[in-house]
Amino acid sequence: METNRELRGNAPIGVFDSGVGGLTVVREIMRQIPNERIVYFGDTARVPYGSKSQETVIRYSEQIVRFLRTFQVKTIVVACNTASAYALDTLEQDIDIPIIGVVRPGAKAALDVTRNGRIGVIATEATIGSQIYTEYISKLNTNVTIYGKACPLFVPLVEEGLLEDPVTDEIARRYLAELIDIDIDTLILGCTHYPLIRSTLGKIVGDRVTLVNPAYETALELKSMLQSLHLLNDDPPGLGANQYRFFVSDKAEKFVRFANSIIKYGILSAKAVNIEEY
Amino acid sequence: METNRELRGNAPIGVFDSGVGGLTVVREIMRQIPNERIVYFGDTARVPYGSKSQETVIRYSEQIVRFLRTFQVKTIVVACNTASAYALDTLEQDIDIPIIGVVRPGAKAALDVTRNGRIGVIATEATIGSQIYTEYISKLNTNVTIYGKACPLFVPLVEEGLLEDPVTDEIARRYLAELIDIDIDTLILGCTHYPLIRSTLGKIVGDRVTLVNPAYETALELKSMLQSLHLLNDDPPGLGANQYRFFVSDKAEKFVRFANSIIKYGILSAKAVNIEEY
Numbered sequence: 001m002e003t004n005r006e007l008r009g010n011a012p013i014g015v016f017d018s019g020v021g022g023l024t025v026v027r028e029i030m031r032q033i034p035n036e037r038i039v040y041f042g043d044t045a046r047v048p049y050g051s052k053s054q055e056t057v058i059r060y061s062e063q064i065v066r067f068l069r070t071f072q073v074k075t076i077v078v079a080c081n082t083a084s085a086y087a088l089d090t091l092e093q094d095i096d097i098p099i100i101g102v103v104r105p106g107a108k109a110a111l112d113v114t115r116n117g118r119i120g121v122i123a124t125e126a127t128i129g130s131q132i133y134t135e136y137i138s139k140l141n142t143n144v145t146i147y148g149k150a151c152p153l154f155v156p157l158v159e160e161g162l163l164e165d166p167v168t169d170e171i172a173r174r175y176l177a178e179l180i181d182i183d184i185d186t187l188i189l190g191c192t193h194y195p196l197i198r199s200t201l202g203k204i205v206g207d208r209v210t211l212v213n214p215a216y217e218t219a220l221e222l223k224s225m226l227q228s229l230h231l232l233n234d235d236p237p238g239l240g241a242n243q244y245r246f247f248v249s250d251k252a253e254k255f256v257r258f259a260n261s262i263i264k265y266g267i268l269s270a271k272a273v274n275i276e277e278y
Numbered sequence: 279m280e281t282n283r284e285l286r287g288n289a290p291i292g293v294f295d296s297g298v299g300g301l302t303v304v305r306e307i308m309r310q311i312p313n314e315r316i317v318y319f320g321d322t323a324r325v326p327y328g329s330k331s332q333e334t335v336i337r338y339s340e341q342i343v344r345f346l347r348t349f350q351v352k353t354i355v356v357a358c359n360t361a362s363a364y365a366l367d368t369l370e371q372d373i374d375i376p377i378i379g380v381v382r383p384g385a386k387a388a389l390d391v392t393r394n395g396r397i398g399v400i401a402t403e404a405t406i407g408s409q410i411y412t413e414y415i416s417k418l419n420t421n422v423t424i425y426g427k428a429c430p431l432f433v434p435l436v437e438e439g440l441l442e443d444p445v446t447d448e449i450a451r452r453y454l455a456e457l458i459d460i461d462i463d464t465l466i467l468g469c470t471h472y473p474l475i476r477s478t479l480g481k482i483v484g485d486r487v488t489l490v491n492p493a494y495e496t497a498l499e500l501k502s503m504l505q506s507l508h509l510l511n512d513d514p515p516g517l518g519a520n521q522y523r524f525f526v527s528d529k530a531e532k533f534v535r536f537a538n539s540i541i542k543y544g545i546l547s548a549k550a551v552n553i554e555e556y
Contacts, residue, residue, distance in 0.1 A: 045330060052323060053528065156434040167445055250331065 007074045007097060009233045012037035012245075013222070014068030014076040016061075019047035020159070020255060021192030022079030023262045025102065028219035029077070030244075030263070033226070035233045038244050039071045043275065045250030048155075049082040050126030060275075061087035065095060067247070067278040074231050075099065077222060079215070081123060081190055085132035098225060105221040106188050106214025107136045113210045114186040117144040120179040120209075122201075123190030125150040133190060147182055151175045151191075158193045159258070168197060172204050180205060188212045196262065246270040285352045285375060287511045290315035290523075291500070292346030292354040294339075297325035298437070298533060299470030300357030301540045303380065306497035307355070308522075308541070311504070313511045316522050317349045321553065323528030326433075327360040328404030339365035343373060344556040345525070352509050353377065355500060357493070359401060359468055363410035376503060383499040384466050384492025385414045391488045392464040395422040398457040398487075400479075401468030403428040411468055425460055429453045429469075436471045437536070446475060450482050458483060466490045474540065524548040 015026055019042050026040055041064050043049075049057050061083050068076055076099040078084045078091070084101030091099055110119050121133045128148040137146055153171050162168045179187065187209050189195055195213045202211055226232045237243040244265065248255045252270040259268050293304055297320050304318055319342050321327075327335050339361050346354055354377040356362045356369070362379030369377055388397050399411045406426040415424055431449050440446045457465065465487050467473055473491050480489055504510045515521040522543065526533045530548040537546050 045334075056323075153434050153438055156431055160431055167448055170445055 007229075007231060009074070009226075009231050010037070010235055011072050011074035012039045014039050014041070014065075014071065014073035015079050016041040016043070016064045016068065016076070016083070017080040017192060018043050018049040018082065020044070020258045020262075021155070023259055024192050024195045025077060025079035025215040025218055026244075027263050028213075028215045029222060030265070032219045033223050033232065035236050036226075037233065037237060037242075039068060039073060040244070040246045041067060041273075041275075042246070042248045042255060042270075044248045044255055045275070048124070048126075049080060049086075050124045054086040057083055057086040058090050061091055062094065063275050063278045065091060067273065067275060069095075069097075071245075073097065075222070075226065077218065078102065079192060079218070081127045081132070081192065081214075082130070085127060085130045098229065100218065100221060100225065102192065102214040102218045103132055103136060103190075105217035106190065106212055107133055108140070109214070109217040110186050110188050110212045111137060111141055111144065113212065114144060116183065116185045118182060118184045118186070119144055119146050120182070120184035120187045121146060121148045121190045122151045122154075122175065122179075122187065122194065123148070124155065125152055127190050133188060147179055147184060149175060149179055151194075154197065155191065155193045158196050161261070163196055164200060168200055169204070172197070172200050176201070176204050180209075184209060186210050186212060189214065244268075247273050249273065249275045285507075285509060287352070287504075287509050288315070288513055289350050289352035290317045292317050292319070292343075292349065292351035293357050294319040294321070294342045294346065294354070294361070295358040295470060296321050296327040296360065298322070298536045298540075299433070301537055302470050302473045303355060303357035303493040303496055304522075305541050306491075306493045307500060308543070310497045311501050311510065313514050314504075315511065315515060315520075317346060317351060318522070318524045319346060319551075319553075320524070320526045320533060320548075322526045322533055323553070326402070326404075327358060327364075328402045332364040335361055335364040336368050338553075339369055340372065341553050341556045343369060345551065345553060347373075347375075349523075351375065353500070353504065355496065356380065357470060357496070359405045359410075359470065359492075360408070363405060363408045376507065378496065378499060378503065380470065380492040380496045381410050381414060381468075383495035384468065384490055385411055386418070387492070387495040388464050388466050388490045389415060389419055389422065391490065392422060394461070394463045396460060396462045396464070397422055397424050398460070398462035398465045399424060399426045399468045400429045400432075400453065400457075400465065400472065401426070402433065403430055405468050411466060425457055425462060427453060427457055429472075432475065433469065433471045436474050439539070441474055442478060446478055447482070450475070450478050454479070454482050458487075462487060464488050464490060467492065522546075525551050527551065527553045
């Protein structure tokens with residue numbers, strides 16, 4: 001893929017997710033490259049992607065990419081594990097701007113930190129079922145073993161706001177018990193919601209297990225990619241420059257409430273768009 | 279609406295839901311009118327309906343009705359609170375066979391049992407937000423007060439199989455506390471998943487509160503409607519008569535696993551269909 005010559009550093013970064021989870025990726029981008037402008041799309045009308053077929057997830061992702069490109073974005077971040085698993089390869093072939101997903105940066109980081117070669121992955125049923133982390137890590141290194149565990153209650157618990165709560169502790173203890181028994185030393189948080197219960201998860205797996213947050217690793221890889229392409233934004237956006245813009249396919253108010261609990265950026269607004277038109 | 283003259287008692291009953299929840303309605307129909315044949319459709323690819331617009335829910339419901347009619351069903355049961363709230367009026371105008379939803383039978387039963395006129399409704403955020411139970415009950419009787427409480431964690435807890443579990447107890451205690459404080463004497467289980475945690479709910483609200491199960495009330499109303507239209511099936515289906523048929527829009531295996539935990543009918547199979555073609 002050749003980079004479009006028209007790309008400019010002060011163009012925004014496009015980020016999308018099936019809903020609100022991708023905001024943990026946005027948060028990391030804001031922290032690591034605070035000069036950047038961001039256009040975020042959350043597909044709140046069609047969430048969750050996890051129960052949909054690959055064909056459908058590709059179709060939805062292509063619509064969203066077309067929408068984001070109306071903002072002349074310089075790069076696109078697929079901040080959704082399911083879309084990264086199902087659609088990234090197709091999207092990469094389609095477009096002439098750089099695009100990155102959350103799975104590969106998370107997988108690479110896990111390989112860097114594991115010492116005993118036993119890596120756990122927790123994620124939604126769809127991501128675990130897709131075996132995407134296992135496939136990708138095995139390609140890079142055949143000497144590690146990946147143990148996947150679906151944790152379907154974590155997303156609803158996070159969305160209900162029970163981030164530090166005895167109920168979430170208890171559910172996490174049950175989900176993680178077998179991974180602890182297997183003696184993993186690395187745990188990939190394979191769903192964009194999970195960094196929000198990072199402290200609960202860390203407490204339960206203990207100090208011997210390193211938590212890998214693909215949101216953090218993705219922002220790091222994004223920064224290094226923009227750097228090498230000379231596409232970092234050198235001009236700090238001025239006041240009122242509309243640095244961060246948020247779009248959703250349904251229920252903007254609910255999105256804003258949740259976004260404000262994740263991103264300490266003050267008052268945030270989101271606009272609903274009819275994504276099926278793209 | 280005039281009843282189609284071609285309808286015959288030994289035709290099947292069509293039942294649909296956004297996913298697996300409607301199986302609690304199927305279970306009640308099987309118990310109350312065991313001679314009947316049933317064709318069930320669960321829209322597992324597009325679940326949940328709760329986050330979708332009314333327009334979309336109507337479009338999906340119309341597709342499913344067209345699919346069910348290919349089996350020459352004699353009546354249709356909308357075994358989904360959201361679809362009953364959003365689409366039932368439109369569907370009723372469209373078709374020439376009797377159709378019933380779960381909201382009205384549940385609302386009527388609650389009015390029959392309340393003594394102090396304080397009725398609680400627990401349901402998904404969508405159903406509570408639609409105010410459908412409040413609207414319908416207020417039309418019938420202005421002397422009662424309806425208290426709605428969204429319980430977003432109940433569906434994932436049920437789908438995770440935690441039907442009798444300390445975690446479900448704890449979450450139910452939190453959700454129900456304000457309804458108990460308000461001194462309701464009647465509680466409508468306004469989501470088709472909730473009858474599966476009926477014993478937990480009953481334990482927490484105590485003997486003074488009567489639980490109303492719209493699935494049960496709907497099966498009762500269905501029986502009485504078929505009776506009055508002389509459409510009950512008088513011929514018990516023979517062995518191997520394919521009495522119960524299940525269709526889904528995605529992931530048939532997962533549906534079958536869940537269905538087998540609800541319906542004690544032995545081995546059950548489900549067929550995936552492309553519902554968007556209808």
